[in-house]
Amino acid sequence: MGLFDKLASWLGLKRREVNVLCLGLDNSGKSTIINHLKPASARVQDIVPTIGFSVEKFSTSSLSFTVFDMSGQGRYRNLWENYYREAQAIIFVIDSGDKLRMVVAMEELDTLLNHPDVKHRRIPILFFANKMDLRDALSSVKVSQLIGLDRIKDKPWHISGSNALTGEGLQEGVEWLQDQIRSMKT
């Protein structure tokens, strides 16, 4: 990045572009989260299950995010790995109300962490323990225990509880991600 670009981005004139991959099981709330991060004018009313994937854009004060919102349905999950190489950050969404499928989320996370395109990279991963509003939802601490986040030693990660319907907890997570990306050398 040239001196001018740096100055421009510092002044907020030109934002840095980042590719983010949004992963997680179907129905975990990925599309709803991304929809909420977009400016109010660009939001859509109803969210339908994603087929394949969709590309969305939103920006924070200093970064411009291009998000690959992947479908979480079993038959589309093998598409995920095609986008690992391009991704500079990963958002992993977990439905904290779906206790039964915690093992499935853990299994998919395992596959992700062991993939050659991810394994040896210091790629930041942001976890959303989503649907915190549900009556029988697990706390974000419990979720991180269940899917074994403490095993991630060589990557920066963060988990925040969220409610994608109201947007609660989303900002906290995205700020953490922005800090991580800015601190990364280019």
Next chain:
Amino acid sequence: FNFPTARYDDDNNNNNRNETNSKWLDAHYDPVANLYTFSSCTGLADLQGDGENKLVVGDLGTGVYNMKLKVYKGTNLLSENTLLDLPTGVAIFLMDQNEPLTPAIAVASGPYIYIYKNLRPYFKFTLPALEVNPLEQEVWSQVKEDKIDPVTLKEMLEGIRYKNDNLPLFKKSFRFLMLDMQETEAFVNLHKHQPIKRQTFLDTPSYFAKSRSDRRALTCTVLCTYSNKSLHISSLFFFSLNTQMSLPSAPAFLDVTGQFDVEFRITVACRNGNIYILRRDAKRPKYCIELSSQPVGLVRVSKNVVVGCTNETLLGYTQKGKKLWTAYLPAPITTMSLLDHKTRGLQAVLVGLANSEVHMYRDKNLVNIINTQDVVTSICFGRYGREDGTLIMTTKGGGLIIKILKRTAQFEEKDMTPGPPLAQSIKLNIPKKTKLYVDQTLRERENAVAMHRAFQVDLYRLRLTTARAYIKNLEASLNPMSSSALEPLKMNAVVQGIGPSFKLTLNIQNTSAARPVINLFLSFLYDEKLYSMKTSFFKIPMLVPGLNYPIETFVDCLSDKGISDVIKVFVLREGKSTPLLTAHINMPVSEGLSAA
């Protein structure tokens, strides 16, 4: 609830994962879920139209108390309804097509079918009562009027029971007969005013789509009634019985496939150890499979039927009852269920065993073994919550085990069972039946009677011709054995040499017991252009009974054309022109002359 503990922190641990773990994820295990049930009492369906499948369990409780219909959502119990009697089967079916689609639950229990909709009791459907033995009815009505005491009642009921075995007694009588003498008084006083009714008992209800095969199709339920050996097919959404089929024995397991309006097939395993296959438009079973031991489970995998038997075997049959294979199991079967993963096109049979294992069979091949914490008594595989490949099992101790099939799991079609090598099951390349063969077979089948008759006529003709020829021979004494009582003689002739000179030996024997024969002559008749003989007529010496008299003479062949002829030999009695014996000697071709 119990969470699986976090696994494998590093790569080394991955290598230690056993066969089962590489296929299944342990989603949930609750050893004290208090669920006591069997496979036909469980089901999965989206009962609330929210895209999440729930688990329906007809809980047997202790068998006396705590019978319940339970519905689970994820790892939690969503609702509970008390049942009055033991549930014998659960079926989930579509009653209406109002959006969102909310299927109803049918629970068979005693003589009733309870229908639940939106997790609430909705309708009770009573099966028609069966006929009652009039004698039995009479006895009980006398009891009501205090005309007979418990002792006489017992005797009379015993009598009715032994006399009439095709109309079983009703429940009250049975319970009375089981009591000790001192308890009978109280029982009679308690029960004498109850009406007498003998009820149909239901076994597994099962269902099929009525006319269309899509998700929204209304479904029909097949009810298997226990005591009158018949199958009822009723459309539960009209609440009326419409078809009845009779069976030779009481049904135990049932499988239904097809559509009620178009074509369907019902496979029933019965208590008499036979499996019957019924089709639409047939009041009687179309095919019958006779098992060598009692069936304990029945599963249909696409077009085949897989049966588990008490002798620890698993048998595969075609839908026409032809046996395909046998697999031997290491322990008795506790339950069986189908694994049908539509999105992955995976079909297999899950067999719960008494050694706390669940075996997964694809055809006769054992493809996976799941070790469970306890003996599994019910298995249900399907979409649960939002996960397509969920395996739900309940155990003997009342536990609930939920496993999820890994997205990456692959099942190899390799044969893990000991037994005959694969080569043995390779089909031989048998040529197709020709049209000629088929036509011939058809002709034989159609004209069997006429063909049999024609054959019989020809056979009699042949016998007649033979008998006639034999008589003629006897009359003309053309045979080499004399049957006359005075001169019982036997003769045989031997030709020796390669020509042109042959030696003729005639062995003559008197077969009578004690009488010698005298005054016999021997004469030859032959073509004089072909053969020459030194003497063609001579006297036979006296024949002593039992001894063999070889008479030798020489024949010369005159022709060099390689032809041969017959020489006739006659045994004659002095003064008579009809011979006693005749022998035809087929002369061999003279080789010596042609070679010379």
